[in-house]
Amino acid sequence: MTDTLRVAMIGYGFMGAAHSQGWRVAPRFFDLPAEPTMEVVVGRDAAAVAAAADKWGWKESATDWREVIARDDIDIVDIVTPGDSHAEIAIAALDAGKHVLCEKPLANTVAEAEAMTAAAERAAAGGARSMVGFTYRRVPAVALAKQLVADGRIGEVRQVRAAYLQDWLMDAESPMTWRLDKTRAGSGSLGDIGAHAVDLAEHITGLTLSEVSGILDTVVRERPLLGEGIGLSGTASSERGTVTVDDIALFTGRFGGGDGYRPLGIFEATRFATGHKNGLQVEVSGSLGAVSFNLERLNELRFYDATAAGTEQGFRTILVTEHDHPYLAPWWPPGHMLGYEHGFSHQVVDFVEAITRGEQPRPSFADGLHVQRVLDAVERSSLAGSSWLPTVA
Amino acid sequence: MTDTLRVAMIGYGFMGAAHSQGWRVAPRFFDLPAEPTMEVVVGRDAAAVAAAADKWGWKESATDWREVIARDDIDIVDIVTPGDSHAEIAIAALDAGKHVLCEKPLANTVAEAEAMTAAAERAAAGGARSMVGFTYRRVPAVALAKQLVADGRIGEVRQVRAAYLQDWLMDAESPMTWRLDKTRAGSGSLGDIGAHAVDLAEHITGLTLSEVSGILDTVVRERPLLGEGIGLSGTASSERGTVTVDDIALFTGRFGGGDGYRPLGIFEATRFATGHKNGLQVEVSGSLGAVSFNLERLNELRFYDATAAGTEQGFRTILVTEHDHPYLAPWWPPGHMLGYEHGFSHQVVDFVEAITRGEQPRPSFADGLHVQRVLDAVERSSLAGSSWLPTVA
């Protein structure tokens, strides 16, 4: 490994911890064509960001992301701030010629995402790469699902069922956080977790949602204001605020992009699915088989082969930990589990390899924009009595 | 047991076998207040119905249901014909003062179901009872789910997800049967299996769907005509016919009937869910817990108690085979499984007890009509671009 890629990370919450772990660990297990180095982490609160730099292993901290983006000694800008600042930072970084990794959702609005995608296309001409962080694509079991579908092992896609089930907000006294404020978060369960269900469904099938019909709902409309804390945790104050995002999003969609039958998908994103902690579930039914994934058992893929002898058919649980499974070669012996954060290492691998090969990494900002358009269409459909709306302009 | 209830069964397909087993077995295990006797089975083909009488243990066979209904020595008429004949037979039987058990769906159209419900109400004044055969309510695990919800063990209902997943028609060369013909069957997956999902969701929650939005779709639009055979099996001929019912039905609904928040439900009924054979699944998320049922594991109920100690919460799998579980007292020791047909024995128990107590059994024809209205609204919503439609007139 001769070259290095010097990284600046903007933001340092829960996602910052995960990204830091990805940057740190990936080069230890994978032979990368260039070594990412953890240069600087950026945040508004100087003391807090300095502490984060120390904790997560960044050489420096800084408070002005514009200054950092202007530095010559930074190659990659990694954006892990709330969604309302993605567009401004990403566009500036791309215009400065930096490679950009941007956490999902790409932006809070379609307009922002369009501007970001345009910037990404401009920057690509100059060799700057950009990617949006749908890391669950990098869970080995998900990658195997995609591979089985692409290899024709389930035949023609007939149906998709996808859900992201959580129960984090089922306590009505759980406080407001920025994720429950539409101006900061853009949307609620739809954008935060439904986005993953949409992206995985499209990624695994290789199809795209062309029209959707949906409904959003808010179960608990008023919550205690946040005393202090960030993200989905935090303590409550005695005042109350109004939840302005959805708790639950239910929608159906029609996929295009294939040759024949245009399959339907059914989607659910909710933070009120009692007992489910992180149940991102995608199942694809095909003419020759099916694949089924649940993030709560992230090392497993369920696969049904309808071409097996009739008496021997059944969903099999593949423990996706073999060395010839996707991403698994450098890890542990068979049966030794990977965890949540490994997806962030795999993301680093794919991003670094795309950069050094001069290729467009996926998911691109255009992919992120498409997801944004799907979410936007769902939200507009909800306001229009669940009428079907196209996901393209 | 001093009294008897003399039963005539109209029809003798797959459902006839199941009902026969119910009538035969129930009195062996349960102490019934009156003994049902299997008098006569009715069908159009004299030889075939005679064979059915012999096989399934009915004393006689007959070819004219009107004559049978007119007989003084018949107390109960059990209707297991295709849906297009339910209304005529049931109304005639009720008007003749017979107790009527009618297989689901109650009818193929709302108008028929309304007429049947009116007949049931007239007949009730004279002491004739009527019930529609949503037997899955009598699976002990389902009855336990209802009981847990009624006892407040999951708190306020926040969300429902229900599906009936089958893959019986995924082979595009599987032939046309009467179930794929709209004039005979009324609808496809929606009425045949979606009806169960609707009924169980409402039964377990105690709530009713007041408005729905949905979409129906047909994956395979042309199939070989049926050579011979009945029901969902049968051999193919070389000619082809057009499938006029839905293969897949996806819908969302809003529940009413409670005091507070009106929860949403998400529903799927499909015969293209590769690898699923009989996956009737209902999960109810509440403010204090959740219950989750899957017919493919019909002796199990999954229950989540959100009031347990935080570190000890998890979905538990209750093996619903204890003597103090619903319907279980007269059966086997704990851990000895019941099967599909036991629901039909339990249905006989509930029907006979209601008759002898002079009470209205549930699900009533009015309950069946309500399900019919839900299905009808889903179908109309599908034609109207998934717009939301009320389920009441």
Place this chain on the structure above:
Amino acid sequence: MTDTLRVAMIGYGFMGAAHSQGWRVAPRFFDLPAEPTMEVVVGRDAAAVAAAADKWGWKESATDWREVIARDDIDIVDIVTPGDSHAEIAIAALDAGKHVLCEKPLANTVAEAEAMTAAAERAAAGGARSMVGFTYRRVPAVALAKQLVADGRIGEVRQVRAAYLQDWLMDAESPMTWRLDKTRAGSGSLGDIGAHAVDLAEHITGLTLSEVSGILDTVVRERPLLGEGIGLSGTASSERGTVTVDDIALFTGRFGGGDGYRPLGIFEATRFATGHKNGLQVEVSGSLGAVSFNLERLNELRFYDATAAGTEQGFRTILVTEHDHPYLAPWWPPGHMLGYEHGFSHQVVDFVEAITRGEQPRPSFADGLHVQRVLDAVERSSLAGSSWLPTVA
């Protein structure tokens, strides 16, 4: 069906109910070469046995089994009494030329089982058939497991793990029943449930245990005497008695009967496996695959095919409800569950067919004797410090 086979059943406890259901239901679903008729049930208490005859649908009741065995109008004697009376009744019935179905365990001692087997061999010369009631062989998933092994789908057998896990006696105040009294029951968990684990392990593999090493243990040595009731249920009195049988049996065994490697098996039978209600589990590991069964999910077989592509291997859950699965043809559509009692119908089918074909049904009394010898060797091994003992004389 022209011929009949007239059945007398001796005994009428829990097993009597299950056998009655088998005799009643089998002819309804299967085309039998002869029709079994439920003639007479025999017990010592005239009133109780008369009630049982009425409840379980036998034409008559009687109190003297010797008289019944002597009757010309009885073809089959079905023995469901406690194990200490099996030998006397079975030998008398066989000597009287009757076909005999005897509940497991065949007898309480090897000597009794040897005498029974000798009687069975004598009687066979005159055309009288005999079978021991290891009904779990007739669970379709078990029959499929055997078929997969016989077809070479798991290759050479390398290991067996078998267990029968129950928790019925974990309450130390649960009363003494005849099953806890060595003079009546012969042994405890070993003979009552361990016998099933041994029989299924041998049945599925086609191998026989040739030597064993084991240990028995009694967790609760004193219990309240039984007030009234039979079987494993019953109310407690205030006096206490000594448990004289084992609560737990653990043993290992070496299988013979194959050509190559002689695999080991590990066995556990216990009534103190908290949370397990009826966990009869058998898993066979082979050079090319594995099969795994659990009675608590009796409609499922887990199968692992090690010849599948390396990235696609995993235990698959076969829902053993297809019409081309063993015993399934006459039952319900795919995905409709069978229960515990269906094994008793299948037992009737196999027994009646063997009788009418003039063949030896399996498991024969010789098979039952072999299981008895295995259990006996385990018990003697336990007394001899777990030394290895042969299972043959």
Place this chain on the structure above:
Amino acid sequence: MTDTLRVAMIGYGFMGAAHSQGWRVAPRFFDLPAEPTMEVVVGRDAAAVAAAADKWGWKESATDWREVIARDDIDIVDIVTPGDSHAEIAIAALDAGKHVLCEKPLANTVAEAEAMTAAAERAAAGGARSMVGFTYRRVPAVALAKQLVADGRIGEVRQVRAAYLQDWLMDAESPMTWRLDKTRAGSGSLGDIGAHAVDLAEHITGLTLSEVSGILDTVVRERPLLGEGIGLSGTASSERGTVTVDDIALFTGRFGGGDGYRPLGIFEATRFATGHKNGLQVEVSGSLGAVSFNLERLNELRFYDATAAGTEQGFRTILVTEHDHPYLAPWWPPGHMLGYEHGFSHQVVDFVEAITRGEQPRPSFADGLHVQRVLDAVERSSLAGSSWLPTVA
């Protein structure tokens, strides 16, 4: 964090990678009282160990462990070599006043383990701490199981079933590695994986095995010699060698250490359990409940509470990812999975905390010696016809 603890790691195979990850990651997520620094990695092949140092992030490499142990700037010696060198290195390191973390099994023979334990006791007087690397104790679900047992949630322990099921050697052409050579590895499945089953069973119950009876067996007695490679992977040469260790170990044991009933355990360790990749399973049945763990689902603990209402009992699956579960506070939000390597971070945390508090970390060398004695007694029992042997001198 003011102090540092300077680490030298001896060995750099699969375990070296896992330990490196533990040293690197632990300080990022946990607030440690002293910071471990990765100083030097030691191996015999200078080029290979230099590459390992670079890959796994150690400042230096060295080829002479004695020189490294003698260095003043090393505080901790971490031993991840094959078992036959543990004793020599560990004793030397302890005698040099270093803290020692030694991978399991502690040694290949009881005599070596005794000498190491004596050295550990001598060294403790001078403040040097020692620990053996049974990292699975640090899987949060295992720690929760121990906590539930310690808190009385399952009552008195009645039975233990433990197994370590793998299928890594089921291919008879899989080559010889040092792990199949008794002189290097000490034993086969017994010591390599059975040791974990023994340690976890004792750790979770808080009891110790006082006597055992067992049998070892080798399924494939001859294998191709290893061409090149280390560990359980590697390519085959054309020559063949004799496997001198066990493939399968089956044993039973009696636990002591409690007040009342002395429960039995049943144990299996095998590399021929087709379809199982890393199935370390421990279930403890108690008078009030049960806990059940399987490493293939390492984020889950199954818990049965027999004190729940009778109709509500069932094994619940606790997703052990809540912030108030053991070790979980600094990690991800609920439902975000940990993997295999996290145990190594938790091991670092516990070891560093014990060192800085001046306490004896667990499992101590004495604990490791005890496991060694259990394994040795199993092996001697196997040679003595499975006779029961005590696990203490």
